[in-house]
Amino acid sequence: MAMQVNWAGNLTYSAARVHRPVSVEELQGVVARSLRIRALGTRHSFNEVGDTPAELVELGGLAPVVEVDSDRARVRVGGGLRYADVGRYIDERGFALGNLGSLPHISVAGACATGTHGSGVGNANLSAAVAGIELVTAEGDLVTLRRGDEGFDGAVVGLGALGVVVALELDLVPSFQVRQRVYEALPLDVLFPKFQEIVSSAYSVSLFTDWRGPVINQVWVKRRDGEAVVPIPAEPADGPRHPVPGMSPDSCTEQSDIPGPWFERLPHFRPDRIPSAGDELQSEFMIDASDAVAALSALDTIRDHIHPVLRICEIRTIAADRLWLSPCYERDTVAIHFTWIADTPAVLPAVARIEEALEPFAPRPHWAKIFTTPPDTLRPRYTRLPDFQALANALDPSGKFRNPFTDKYLFA
Template sequence: MEQIGVAGSTNWAGNVVYGAVRTHRPESVDELRRLVAGCRRVRALGSGHSFSLVADTAGDLVRLDGLPPAVEIDAERSTATVAAGMRYADVAAELHRHGYALPNMASLPHISVAGSCATGTHGSGDGLRCLSASVAALELVGPDGDLRVLRRGDDGFPGAVVALGALGVATRLTLDVEPAFEVAQSVRTGVPLDDVAARFDEVFGAAYSVSAFTGWRGGEAAVWLKCRTDRPAPAWGGGRAAPGPAHPVPGMDPAACTVQLGRPGPWHERLPHFRPELTPSAGRELQSEWFLPRAAAAEAIAAVRSLAGLVAPVLHISEIRTVRGDDLWLSPAHGRDSVTLHFTWHDDPAGVLPVVAALQDRLGPLGARPHWGKVGAAPAREIIAGYERAPDFARLARELDPAGKFRNPFVDALFPPG
């Protein structure tokens, strides 16, 4: 087993310095089981793309990208079982090679399957749920190094997918798949934010996947439309067609972005905003995001616009998306169709954190749930109060990890031990 680091390693953005005494990269499930069994405290680390302390620990960190990559397709059940540490980009390419697709992908294909599902990461689309809602089964290493498989329909399964790493270390996830399809992506610029808010259902129903990017100051958005070629596209033509390839952040080189201008292509080369082989970042950055009830979309957009003078100076870009509701206990879209407001900030914590607090003050009363992996400002007790199944999750965690081997301060604040 490879030991790849000691305390001082950071997340993708560099805003989190992990407190782990060691970081390990096991090369087999048996190595992982022995490691977990021998640790007093241990947490799994995916691609490191979370901006919060969700993955941090004072014990040991374990990376899963050293486990053998595998994509095992079950055509009869329309599922694929994949190694937990694989990137979505690599899973998608292998699925497509065999004629299959995932229904949804996030903006970034660089992120790991297990980490994305554990934190409720999502793409966009009126009919599309969080990535974790496609999980049909998962295999976990428990506190004694034991292997446990939980399947959809089992007691506790809805609490085991978006689990913040608190129930064990995932080794394999079984995902729902469907036949491969093609997508054509286009961008419309100069869409008034007034229209986005007033005609929200029309705008976000205009394609299989829709995102609206705005800097909030100026009153306009660029709407990215990802249309499945096997489904009719509703007629919506707000703004004007982009004359060439676009980047979500105005003025940035679009070379890192997936193909646009209405050119059809494979699902996994259009649903993400960015190509897997290129770095999409605008530079060092921070990110925040809130899930709100879809019915509150217009009010939420108005609330952010009222803070545009604070938001815009420290913002690269903001993205508005929709997510279908699900039944996963800690999913930010649990029990309700949602609109999400995402903010990619400058790497300026002193300037950004007061703005995040101001947004929380305005969005919290509308029912906002912060993304587990982003920079937030709400107290843990306030966050978890928005999850009606939180007590059930706390009981499940005590059952599967009675000694708290997989807990950390992030989890403890949400679910106090004892």
């Protein structure tokens, strides 16, 4: 077996075998015969959530299913596809996904399984668009759960612990155009009194800071074409920008306020280029939106511990959802994301300091990124965890899809 490493190169998967079935039927047989197995997506996880010492299965060999149902405004997407694989197809049929993450390189199934998101006070995370989920369960059965079914709200953000997702049905909206503009040098003392106003000023707003000083380096404003222009108390950038200081903006999406299709503007990065910094680690912590200013103020007091190992920090907003293991479960959320240098021993002390500073706000870490929160601290922050455990026991009584990560955080 060729060595399997994650996107960042900080994790080598420990699986004894990797399967690549070419049909759902073959996948069902692989799962049925395995004692322990996990699905492997685009390897964009920075921790062991997708790892297993047993067997892994990749879905890239399955047929690339993208089926738009115009009457129901839904799209059925195969489990092996990335957002970059489906955007144009959906747009050509007059529809759009309501939001996208920063990177179109990530798989739809993996992003939804871990609660990944974009930005916008009115936009829930990517998982909230899921209206149906098709799973190969422990005995090799193909099971479909739809919104409203018992257990559906627990299955969408499932961390791969319920089965192998072979397809998802996603809600669509009418296609739309987006204009993107970047502003620079927004002092924190200007941001804080107007925080809600600024993050609500457009369809999607992202704030970037390197924590070198009390200032937001860049404000990325993505407004729907025709949406009113709300003034931002910062200077417009005089050209394209990359979020990471000093990096070329060639890999970034168009920022000149020229309208373009949603799938070319909502992500920060182009699908044909290396996303973000490339050579990096990532952490992210979600807090109640009402605590945003207090939490950012707390981080400002420890910026000297953050900046030396940081590439960039991004602050985004996400609407609440009802998915049991979503970090945005039942609370409008502000997500504070850290892109680190690729040096785990140097980064972990900074992560611990951040977790300590954010502790009063009960942060929920992104399931697929680097965190050190103890399981006993994290579990009570998910009030539906007992219901998820019951669902997992019903769908996977032998624990075929569990791994050391899920055992530690979900089932111990």
